[in-house]
Amino acid sequence: MNNKLRPLPGHANTIFAEFEHDVLKNRLTDWADKNGCGIKWGDGEDDLLAYGSFVEIIDRQVVPESTYDWYVRWSRGEDIPIEVEGPFLETEDGQSIHWRDLPKELQPDPNAEPKFVWIEWDNPICIIVDNRRDLELPHDRPVLCVNLEDPRSTDFILSAVQMAKAAKDQELRRNGFSF
Numbered sequence: 001m002n003n004k005l006r007p008l009p010g011h012a013n014t015i016f017a018e019f020e021h022d023v024l025k026n027r028l029t030d031w032a033d034k035n036g037c038g039i040k041w042g043d044g045e046d047d048l049l050a051y052g053s054f055v056e057i058i059d060r061q062v063v064p065e066s067t068y069d070w071y072v073r074w075s076r077g078e079d080i081p082i083e084v085e086g087p088f089l090e091t092e093d094g095q096s097i098h099w100r101d102l103p104k105e106l107q108p109d110p111n112a113e114p115k116f117v118w119i120e121w122d123n124p125i126c127i128i129v130d131n132r133r134d135l136e137l138p139h140d141r142p143v144l145c146v147n148l149e150d151p152r153s154t155d156f157i158l159s160a161v162q163m164a165k166a167a168k169d170q171e172l173r174r175n176g177f178s179f
Contacts, residue, residue: 011052012168015161018042019059019129024154028057031158035165049074054168055161057127060135068135075123075138125164127157 015032017039019025032039040051048056048063048071060068123141129148137143144160146153 012054012172013037014051014053015039016042016048016051016053016056016124017058018044018048018063019057020062021059021129021148024057024129024148024157027154027158028161031161035162037165053124055125055127055164057129057157057161059130060128060132061130072136072138075140077140125160125167127160129153129157 013036015028015037017025017028018041029039031037040047040053042048042058042063044062044064045067048058048067058068063071126138126141126143128137128143128145131147131149137145144157146157148154150156
């Protein structure tokens with residue numbers, strides 16, 4: 001394991017993705033690699049609720065119905081029954097690890113003053129890649145609904161991801177982060 005760690009401020013370099021579309025998956029992976037971002041691939045559990053990101057790309061036919069329901073309720077400001085543990089750190093090779101999984105000599109002193117500023121999850125851009133019109137949309141974030149059957153959809157989604165990343169970077173600079 002590399003000893004150089006950096007915080008994940010507001011998950012500024014993380015894309016959350018839970019969909020089944022090979023062309024989009026491959027192009028998104030290429031985009032993330034070229035732009036220094038990681039992708040947290042949802043696995044049909046409660047990942048949409050548990051991982052912060054600057055953009056979420058979801059297919060509501062793949063995300064469990066109860067998870068999407070909690071997600072919409074959370075976007076309305078309701079409490080939801082999920083516990084998220086943190087903080088996580090990222091190694092130079094892009095692996096996310098919980099601080100308790102570090103070797104003892106690298107674990108932060110619990111009595112020391114915080115050395116990082118952690119930005120709370122804000123409202124990432126949500127890109128919905130299904131054709132369902134029967135489900136409520138999130139309330140507190142920009143939402144794009146894209147039909148993957150349109151041949152222009154992948155380019156459109158990648159442009160939206162680029163804009164979301166630029167907006168997140170601008171927000172971080174306003175909050176005193178430099179990179």
